[in-house]
Amino acid sequence: MHALGKHLLVELRDCNKEILNNIEKTRAYMVAAAIEARATVIGEHFHTFSPHGISGVVIIAESHLSIHTWPEYGYAAVDVFTCGDVLQPCVAADYLINKFQCTNPSVIEVKRGMLSLDGKALPHKPAEGAAIPYDRSEELQMVS
């Protein structure tokens, strides 16, 4: 049995509420988390809720990261979905736990696509026309 994807369900409880309601910081941290995990960022989309809260997705060549924040409860639901052997989704999770100043996190790893492939691993497939719109150093500087 081989799993095609690794999916981390990250529960960020007891975070810094101010950061959870700051769309620029949240966007920058999510993109940087993807880069830290060695993902190729293709795009992102973030939006705010009224009166508070942020939702966002970072599209990576190796799948996606998403976040939904409830600043009023100091909580965010993060997903890190990756495929391929190079990426380290746990690095992204650890990075976000740190950046959101989360003191009560939990992480569940779900293996997606547990198929009978005779033990063969699937090599990562490159995304067609994949581009990296973010300069790594600039992004990391922005959130440091």
Add this chain to the structure above:
Amino acid sequence: MHALGKHLLVELRDCNKEILNNIEKTRAYMVAAAIEARATVIGEHFHTFSPHGISGVVIIAESHLSIHTWPEYGYAAVDVFTCGDVLQPCVAADYLINKFQCTNPSVIEVKRGMLSLDGKALPHKPAEGAAIPYDRSEELQMVS
């Protein structure tokens, strides 16, 4: 205990491989699934892999839907993440199982953000500047 989000992890095994490799159909089905579940679609991003496979995210005001397909194995990993009481994420899952002609699906529901809120439900918060770029009838016509 009250959960802020409902998250369906949908494993679509034994699907129609041709549909899984058709980006236009996959995009249309995912958007239509969101609309069927009464979500407000804000945007979407889909891309193809080389030599085959599609990844995509539909951003909705109530969270997101995502898909990653492996046509070579007839498999797709779908996530339906929703908040609020109006949406029916199972409707989206059922719709996709049908449209991808999946004969071996499984669905796991994960409650996200199980916080101690004294049993209070959180009303859905509207996304600021949320727009519906898709005409429902046109979208449903396209995929019927």
